[in-house]
Amino acid sequence: MDKRKNRFFNTTGPCNPEDHFMLPPEERLVGTQLHRYIGDKLYWVLHAPRQTGKTTFLLSWMREINSGSEAISCYVSVERCQGLSEPEKAMPALRNAIIKHADGYDLPIPQSGTDDPSSMLNETLVNWAKLVAPKPLIILFDEVDVLTGDALISFLRQLRDGFADRGVGKFPVSIALVGMRDLKDYITAAKGGVPVNPGSPFNIKADSGSLSNFQKDDIGRLFAQRTAETGQQITPEALDYVYDQSRGQPWLVNSLFMRATMRILDADSTETVTVEHLREAREQIIQARETHLDALAYRLENPKIRSVMETLITGEPDPLMAQGEAFRLCLDLGLVALEKGGPVVANPIYREVIAREITFGAQMAIPAPEWKWQKSDGTLDMDALLREFQAFWQNNSEVWEQKIDYPEAFPHLLLMAFLQRVANGHGRIEREYAAGRGRMDLAVEYNGAWNIIEIKLLRQGRSFETVMAEGIKQTLGYRESFSSGHTSQAREPSVPCYLLIFDRRPDKPVWSERLKWINTEAVTVLGC
The missing domain is CATH 3.40.50.300 (P-loop containing nucleotide triphosphate hydrolases)
Structure with missing residues (x-):
């Protein structure tokens, strides 16, 4: 009997070629x-x-x-x-x-x-x-x-x-x-x-x-071993999705493949693995908080790591960050990578785990939504949701900000917690953040419909109008780049876009002047 017929994708302990698919x-x-x-x-x-x-x-x-x-x-x-x-x-x-x-x-x-x-x-x-x-x-x-x-x-x-x-x-x-x-x-x-x-x-x-991590070709070679032994295929789009979500991190690659072939599908199944199987596997991995990701969450208790994450979340440029011991620590631990010459969270799965971990407390403290936030077709009424957020921000931000470990990233975190409170179970949030970009990008999918949200901070010395013009351009640029691996609806120019500008100036005006709702041709702009 060929012992290799029972091989599987391993996520616990060292791999060996007799029991596991491996390179x-x-x-x-x-x-x-x-x-x-x-x-x-x-x-x-x-x-x-x-x-x-x-x-x-x-x-x-x-x-x-x-x-x-x-x-x-x-x-x-x-x-x-x-x-x-x-x-x-x-x-x-x-x-x-x-x-x-x-x-x-x-x-x-x-x-x-x-x-x-x-x-x-x-x-x-x-x-x-x-x-x-x-x-x-x-x-x-x-x-x-x-x-x-x-x-x-x-x-x-x-x-x-x-x-x-x-x-x-x-x-x-x-x-x-x-x-x-x-x-x-x-x-x-x-x-x-x-x-x-x-x-x-x-x-x-x-x-x-x-x-190093796996390259894209390595991921294909790895799954090809299962194809050779079981006949199970995987679509090219699914392989691209695995690389995009994991950036080749070996445990994440194996975990996505393992869940897709042994949990989402039966271990003996020969059904072709698709992007949808792997999206479900990704969500299971994040929800399960397995040891690998639990250790990642534990790292966030380190003040040095928190300082780096805060810079990445806000997107604010920090010329000294890459010179510090904290940044080298994040690189060595695999939490941060360099992409196009700039620092980013190492992969989208880590990005999601980090975002959920540091917003969990706020999410649990936000009351269950009682207002009408769904349209008749079951999709999000994002206008209603964000108007409710503006009211929540006005009523709670000044008190809650004193209790959070990430004061600079507080607006981003509170908005993400608010969105996650609604999206749980019926939707998902995809997040893009990297130091030096001066913004955070969010894409919210709910019952098959997408909304795009851009977050920017209004700092001392800048005007709302200048930040708004810059933010509208960035929001439309993000919508344009948000095409790879998403549904056709997400690629449509009609997908709703929102720009939230949080006033962080020490001498910010009174609430009646800070809270704005401006409808432009392509982007709805909110002042907070």
Whole structure:
């Protein structure tokens, strides 16, 4: 029986080709030279966001090395050291992790002749190198980013102490340190924010590599494995949708495919996968808040990450943002990407999760709508909805603004929460936001009909008329670009467009002058 007939798209733990549809992760390595690390006896770092294939790669490379006769390799997860910042606790835990993995992979089990945490790791690795001689030893340390403080410094110093004598029977000839961020960032954190200097305890690395996301062709190659084994097809438009929504993030790609083929459709189905199946899969992923996305939501509690997200949501230009440690953190964690030279949230699914997470409290506090906000055909009466929002903004904004963690993005967040309160169950909101654009774009679909909403802020030194003229042009430009992958109705020039301008000037006028409703030829303009 062909074991591959039962393969599936994996979203939990490392992938293996016997059980899962997968592409060789080494194809996505960037900035690495695998062919040199063993022969030239080099130490190196691999960093990439969560669930991009780091562990899958390490286990695959370990198997490849051990299938030959030239070297011995062992994968070692450092995860059991999480929360142990003192070397006295972390080093024994690390030694036990090494013993556990050596035993699990049928390799010689090393010993340490000392209880001194400052040399325990070094002596364990020396002993291990002797046990596997005459073959060189290669260690692949995973989850290194769980080490913090003095434990991290001790770990790196003991590796550096053995580096000069590395060789067969002496010390591992090559070591990979793998985690979500480049090691220099963790060293800086461990030293209280002091930048890394030439005296760094790990100035011996040859490379800092990473894993890229899937390219569009990779996504097609991945699903083609299922087609070859089951006969199930997927439309070209569906493949484009997966790439557009995930931007190739491996976990998201696999999760969309898994839900479409095993939840939306039956696992044994040969029905062609379409965009509609994947739209439903996307909504399920967001609603389920699986571990991957739950971890993303947790990251938003970090003030540094919140500051970056606020700049992206408002679209306000910030020339200093990309220079800060907070921005680099968001890049390393895969929350932010560079698109057309500017920073954006990494993909539309993350964008939706972030928006829902940070508006959830406000959404729950907004009363259930009691006014008539549907037309007789079941579509949204957006005029009625936005008039009600203006009243809600007047009555609540000044009090609610004092309670939110994102004061600059408060208008955007409150409007999104208000719209989500109505759209839940019958519609969806698509959001575009990126730093430097000076706006946020929303597209609201409800019972098959679309409305486009643009949000702009009126700052000190600018006039309402100037911002309105700029915003109308941007709104119509967004409507024009909002065609790919949407219904024909969304591409029609008649789709209703709204521009909301929030007055954020310190000396803003009284409410009777701020609240405006202006009907232009193509765009309805609201002052708030």
